[in-house]
Amino acid sequence: MRLRILFHDHCFDGAASAATFTRFFRDRIDRNVDVNYVGLSHGTGNVFPNDAFSGDENAVLDFRYSQNPRLTWWFDHHQSAFETTADEAHFRATRAPDDAALGIRPHKFWDPTVKSCTRYLARLATERYGFDASPLAELVHWAEIIDGALFPTPRMAVELSEPALQLMMLLEASKDPTLIPRIIIDLAERTLSEVIAQPYVQTPLGPLYEKHLSVVRAVRERARCEDRVATYDLCDLGIEAANKFIAYDRFPECLYIVAVTCGEKRVKISVGSNPWSQRDRRHNLAAICERYGGGGHPAVGAISFARDRVEDARQTARDIVALLRTPPAI
Ligand SMILES: [Mn+2]
Numbered sequence: 001m002r003l004r005i006l007f008h009d010h011c012f013d014g015a016a017s018a019a020t021f022t023r024f025f026r027d028r029i030d031r032n033v034d035v036n037y038v039g040l041s042h043g044t045g046n047v048f049p050n051d052a053f054s055g056d057e058n059a060v061l062d063f064r065y066s067q068n069p070r071l072t073w074w075f076d077h078h079q080s081a082f083e084t085t086a087d088e089a090h091f092r093a094t095r096a097p098d099d100a101a102l103g104i105r106p107h108k109f110w111d112p113t114v115k116s117c118t119r120y121l122a123r124l125a126t127e128r129y130g131f132d133a134s135p136l137a138e139l140v141h142w143a144e145i146i147d148g149a150l151f152p153t154p155r156m157a158v159e160l161s162e163p164a165l166q167l168m169m170l171l172e173a174s175k176d177p178t179l180i181p182r183i184i185i186d187l188a189e190r191t192l193s194e195v196i197a198q199p200y201v202q203t204p205l206g207p208l209y210e211k212h213l214s215v216v217r218a219v220r221e222r223a224r225c226e227d228r229v230a231t232y233d234l235c236d237l238g239i240e241a242a243n244k245f246i247a248y249d250r251f252p253e254c255l256y257i258v259a260v261t262c263g264e265k266r267v268k269i270s271v272g273s274n275p276w277s278q279r280d281r282r283h284n285l286a287a288i289c290e291r292y293g294g295g296g297h298p299a300v301g302a303i304s305f306a307r308d309r310v311e312d313a314r315q316t317a318r319d320i321v322a323l324l325r326t327p328p329a330i
Contacts, residue, residue, distance in 0.1 A: 057073065
């Protein structure tokens, strides 16, 4: 049997979901299944390649819904899982009943309230299909922490010393199309420490970690915090984005950060609110970013500018900083 697994690319939860599903399928459905992995990225329009559903069984994990009748397995937890209301209606009309068992098809599950797709999948595979997910407990645990941003301290997300967090960094940054499927296959069978020790993982990890440390140094040197709003500008350094936890670690008292960074093609303003101070958050960051042509969630947002508009981006960032320093009129 040929199984195609379409998963959220460059994402720890996407890769962990693919590994969990692989092990589940081998254990409960077909020991000798031939698995093919396809990473998918968000965008508008049809994000599924033409041959996306060419397996005997086709699974989409931690990624948007498709009405394709050849989709036989779907597990997701994104709020934005349905691009159209027709997609959602199709899902509701064709999903399995609540007492679904292995023989009942298709197997489609969505719950936007869960933190990670990996734990959701592991739980359903256990409860409904008799899967023993206990060998994957470590992987499930870390997917929940990473996708739920449940780090006990910002320092953990800055040092990235845990094997899971090093893998997260590699999965997010890798441009080698063969690397992520290889990691998924390993994650289905080995511990995180065993996977991280593999030479094919260690080799690309070294330079990435060095780069991460140089970003940490740059943010620590440049970030300033006033009235609980931290800001920094890395535009001249060609750093495309910086992990927001570096600023939360440097200024534990800060409520918001506003950062300006520059990639090859665009200038980006990232706006975030400190996960450890959510009770004090008074602004909707998605609404603020939308005002300037960006978007996001209430707690985190972003705005992109063309590469030649650095000064416009800097001025917009200053305006947003001023706005966040003043409590909104209610
Ligand atoms: Mn996810």
